[in-house]
Amino acid sequence: MRYLSTRGDAPRVLADAALRAGVAPDGGLYMPEALPRFSPADFSDTPDLPGLAARLLAPFFAGTPIHGAMADICADAFNFPCPRVRPDRAGTAPDILELFHGPTGAFKDFGARFLFRAFSALGQSSDRGTTVLVATSGDTGGAVGCAAEGVAGTRAVILFPAGRISAFQEHQLCCWDTPVEAARIEGDFDACQALVKAAFADPDLSRRHNLTSANSISIGRFLPQMTYWARAALDVYAETGEAPGLIIPTGNLGNAFAAVLARACGLPIGPIVLATNANTTLADWFRSGRYQGRPSIATLANAMDVGAPSNFERLSALKDAQIEDVLAIDDASIKSRIKASFDTSDYIACPHTATALEAWHRLDPAIRDARRWIIGATAHPGKFADTVEPVVGRPVGLPPALRTVLDRPVRCHDIAADKAALANLLAVTVSATR
Template structure:
């Protein structure tokens, strides 16, 4: 299989080259030049995430040094569950897909662990070091840091916006040992994302540091994210005979795009509804058909504070992909939904998960009755205790894996939100 740029001005490459490059030389994003035809019967015969991933992702590695390695990579990367739970015992039409049972308590663990295991499978070593450059609005950086810690031949540099993430998130971004480094940027997430794009566009800088990406601009993030949507939809379809609808909290569109790609591959997925916070870019695009990037605004669902979602370029490049609805959920509605769900069912949702629950609540009665629905739960609520606890009126305990993070030493550097400042930071490698 070959991967091509959404802008069509860069050479087509195999999977290994796309993973190492992160983004094409023309500034676009990689997509398969043609989606493979999957045998749905073979997918249905699998059990668990790793088994499905090994079968489903194998064609995407064809023709590259990674060919035949999908089963082993998935077995190692997907070593934690993604359970479907029913928050309301009286409503069997809605299930929540909990994607936060990995080591850093967020759905980004799937993509980060998969990507770094691909690097390892490619024989990435000290003689061919690469720099994984990642912008984060909260959860991606923690997952990348955890996946990269101690990995030889790879440097992970995490950019995050100063004052725009929770205290726990910041600690989790800055607690990893070399080769992981954290840069606290003056600006918002879009500033961080723009710095990463500018670094890739600077051919000399990119070559000097062998830059690659672990953001959802990397095709290595999208491929594994397809697997959990596929697993959940296959399981629900097998039980009900109906294609479930998906309600997906989204900011940069990576998680949503993965679901849309899975549907294009023939998985039994019904309508896809996107839930955003108060940032209006996607809701306005869906309502008007016109895409207009804008500065992001800060919300309590901060991992989705994106005004210029990078993956929109991929969405626009998929002729058959369609989003059935986009629901914009402001902070007041997020708090109200968290409170109502907790009081009625005892289920504790993080602010991002609450956007999906609110979007589902806004569906018409007919849409709810027509099919089962799956809402994505993207992060453990304890990561946002400062928001969640005042709403539900009780403490949210950190699971053991996350609690251990607080005992780690923090290492971070502050930089202005300029390309020159990032280039200077990349020149100075922190080793302890």
């Protein structure tokens, strides 16, 4: 399996090279040159997620050391539950795929844990080790920090926007031990993402620190995210004989693109609907056919506060990457849906999950009732207690793994949103870890 750049001006590479590089030399994102084809029968003897993941992902890493280690990587990375629940049993109410039972309470745990175990299987590519540089709008950084802590030969540098994430999220980003460093950036998520891209585009800086990415621009992030959509779709298909529809909260389009790619590989996935917040870049593109990135705005669903989603390049590059609808949900509707969901079923949704629930309610009834739908629940509501608790009128408890985060001390760097400041941070922190 070789990988091409979405911009078409970079050599074909195997998965290990694509993983280490993060971004292609021409600034594009790596895409598989050809897709494997599966049928539901190919997974009849893999009832659990790790077994399915090992089979689904193996062709994407053929010819690399990761391929031989795939079963162990998946067994270790996906060692937490991923339940599909149906709190509202009335009529055609949707299933909710809870993706937040990993160690940092967000779906990003799947990709981050796979990624760092894949790096471990590859070994160090130089005496300098590897620096994983990541921009986060809230949850990615926590998952990366947790996955990276204690991994030999790999450090993580996490960039997050000042004042644009919840108090719990910021604590979770800044509580990890060396070799994990967190930097609060004067700017929004798009400024953080632009810094990461600028660092990769600087050959000297990238080479000096052996940079790679843990954002969904990395193949090591979005490929493993295919697995839980595949598992849920196969299970519903077995129950109903029909491919379910998916409603996916999305910001940078990594989670959504993973579902699109799984469907393109033959998994029984029906229509895919995207739910965004008040950052309407994708909704406007869907309505007009014209894509135009813009500055992001702050919302209650802050992990989706992305005005220029990087993975749009991949979506555009994949033939027949059909999206059935994109619905933008504002903050007032997020709050209303959190309350309505709790009032009718006692289910407490985080703000991001609420965008998908609201999107389902906005579907044409004929479309909504025609099949089973699966809602992606992307984060534990306790991470957004300041938003959720006043709406539902009761405390939202944290699971044990998240409670222990609050007992950890925090440390953080504050830097400006420019490449010189980032270069200085990389130099200072790499000296401190040696």
